[in-house]
Each structure stands twice: as C-alpha cells, then as structure tokens.
Amino acid sequence: MKKKILVLGCTGSIGRQTLDIIRKMDSRFEVCGLSAGSNEEKVAELCSEFNCPGTVFSRDGIEGLEALIKNSGADIAVNGIAGAAGLKPSIFVLESGIDLALANKETVVMAWVLVKETAKKHNANIIPVDSEHSAIFNLTEKIGIENISELIITASGGPFRTLSDDELEKVSVEDALKHPTWSMGQKITIDSATLANKGLEVIEACRLFDFPPEHVSVVVHPQSLIHSLVRTKDGILYAQISNPDMRHPIFGALAWPENSQNYLEKFDLSACGEMTFSPPRFSSFPLLKTAFDCAKKGASYTIAFNAANEAAVQAFLDKKCGFMDISRIVISTLSLDWSFQAASIDEILEADRKARLEAERQLSMLPGGIH
Ligand code: NDP
Ligand code: MG
Secondary structure, eight states, X not given: OOEXXXXXXXXXXXXXXXXXXXXXXXXXXXXXXXXXXXXXXHHHHHHHHHTOOEEEHHHHHHHHHHHHHHTSOOSEEEEOOOGGGGHHHHHHHHHTTOEEEEOOTHHHHHXXXXXXXXXXXXXXXXXXXXXXXXXXXXXXXXXXXXGEEEEEEEEOOOTTTTOOHHHHHTXXXXXXXXXXXXXXXXXXXXXXXXXXXXXXXXXXXXXXXXXOGGGEEEEEOTTOOEEEEEEETTSOEEEEEOOSOTHHHHHHHHHTTOOOOOSSOOXXXXXXXXXXXXXXXXXXXXXXXXXXXXXXXXXXXXXXXXXXXXXXXXXXXXXXXXXHHHHHHHHHHHTSOOOSOOOSXXXXXXXXXXXXXXXXXXXXXXXXXXX
16 A cells, blocks of 8 residues: 655745655655645646645644645645744644654754644654754664663754854855755755754754754764764764765654655765764854753743744845844844743744744844844
C-alpha cells in the first residue's frame, strides 16, 4: 500500500522538495492533498498533476485548510508552511490522528505543550524535518535518548559569518538572501544570516527532545555536512553526516519508522575536503544568546521571540530597517513582561499578536522609521 501524503506549503522550498521525492518514488508514496498560501495557479497545476484536492489560504481561509486536512485520509502530512501561519494547520493534522512531518519549527517554538498533548491524545507522531532535529532524532532512535547527555546543533554561520560588526550594520537584503550552503525560503534565509534560525532551533531541540538549554550547544560548521551531534554519557560524540540536501530529512520523515533505500546522492567522505568547527560569535549575532535566554525563561518568551523576529525580518525584507535592527527590535520587544503562560491556541495567538504590535511600534521609532 502506498503511503498517502498531504503536502502543506507545496509551492515552497520544503514543499517542492517533498513533491520531488514523491514523483521519483511513486511506487511508495502518493499525494492526497496540497495547500499553499496564495499561489492559486501553481496549486491548480499540481492538483491536476497529482490528481488530488487542494486549497489556497488567501482564497479559502483557514476553514478551507482545516477541511482539506480533516478529509484527506492522509497517513502523514508535511508541514512546510512558513512562519506562525503553520501552527493551526499542525494542530488540525494532529487532531485528525495524522502523523506530522514537521519542518515548520514555529509550531514547536510557539505551542509545544499544546502540540505535544494534541499528538498524544490523538495517537499521532511528530517526526522532525528540520535537518538538525532530524539528525538528532535519528541518533536518539539508534543510541537511546537515556544514554545522551548533550545535544550539539551545527550552524553554517550564514553568509556573514566572517564580517566585522561595522560591516554587519551595512549588509543589504540581496547579500542576506545569498545562503552559502542551503537554498530555502526568504524568511529562514534571513534568519540563517542573523542566527535567529539557530536560536529557534535551540528552542525546538530543547522541546522535541526534552533537554534543558544548559545541555544544548551550537557549533559553527560552515560546510553543513554534519547536521548535528549527540554526546553520550561516557563523553563520546556521534554525528550524522550527509550532503546538505533537505530531501534527506524529508525522505527520512516520509519513510519513518523504516530506514530504506532512496535515489539521493550518497555522501563521499574521500571527496568532501575539509570539515571545520568553531564557536558562534555570540556578541555579533545576539539573537542566538537571546533564544537561549527565552528557552530558559519559557512562558510566553519564545512566542514573543518568534513573533517580534517575524515582524522585524519582514521590515528588513521590505527595506524598512537595517540588518542589525532585526536583533535590536527583537531584544527590545522581549524587555516587556512575557512571563504569563499562554496555554490555549487563542492565548498563544494573542501573545503572538501583542509581540508583533510591540515590534512594529519599535520599528516606527527607528530613525527614519516605518509608518
Ligand atoms: P517558503 O517560503 O519557501 O514556502 C512557504 C510555503 O508556505 C509556500 O508554499 C507558501 O505558499 C505557504 N504559505 C505561506 N503563507 C501561508 C499561509 N498563511 N497559510 C498557508 N500557507 C502559507 O518556506 P520554506 O519552505 O523555506 O520553509 C517552510 C518552513 O520550513 C519554515 O517554517 C522553515 O523554517 C522550515 N524549514 C525550511 C527549511 C528549508 O530548507 N527551506 C529547512 C528547515 C526548516 P505560497 O507560495 O502560495 O506563498
Ligand atoms: Mg535547520
């Protein structure tokens, strides 16, 4: 029997790579539904190719998405929606008892307790797709989470890894969109340049694997060949290595719990050249430390971190603020009190809204600010 796959965010970087796998492995997988944000034409084209229903958020609203998910009969849903918009769809997937192949890290950062409980209640699994978490997930399955004392997340360091603080103030949107090793959507590409993405991933790792932030660390590895490491209690490190190709973690999630052959190029150790490692430059990329702090504080801090960052990144993409303003806006938004708990979806979205409003207020106060 073919595995039925629902692809949310089918027009994006994760969605397109998921469809590539399904096309090439059509004896194992089939598409049972597709969704995107606003690209009606592309969704119609893909629905006709895969002979399945589809929905577009800007036309059909969240109700359209909910109906698609709940009527899909899927075995697994890939959530490749960008940003906080991915949260409700993740909940609908889990409420339907469908396994969730989760690329949308915001789901975990905003609402982990709710998401985990929903998965448990409806007997659905969450399989990480973010490459670092996919690596750790695979390593924990093989080694046993009880034997692991530390999670070490690798970071490419982004395109500005070696720039001075003065140079960082002046980088353009075009420079920030040139990622050295991964080709991804705009939002996550900017987050990779500020290290906010690594910050979100630290929070994601603490939650997915139930590790305190003190036992999670980040190492810069510009070649992006090692996708993360775990240290066992005896002090030994284990790494997961492959070419930097998101189809590996996507395939891993689609095939889970099987580990099976695929068409992806195998990594050649003898041809890979150097692998280098260095500590992150916390002072030049302040959002990484900020994310660790939010992971420790919990409550609504991680929601505010994510929401303020989304607002600031959008302003940077719209050329309404500078690159280093992104971290200034997020940090000043977090100086408000976020110690209140947000448990329900409405409370979570209210905290998200409050943080966006504050970030926008801060943005409007920048010299030559936005209105
Ligand atoms: P993209 O920007 O390339 O794609 C986003 C997708 O989401 C598009 O299909 C878009 O549709 C859809 N979308 C946007 N807004 C909405 C909305 N309001 N409701 C429903 N659908 C919407 O993003 P990526 O594929 O790069 O990233 C997706 C997620 O995966 C993010 O959370 C990211 O952090 C995570 N991730 C991505 C990686 C990557 O390699 N790209 C790696 C690890 C994690 P439309 O085209 O119509 O706008
Ligand atoms: Mg990642």
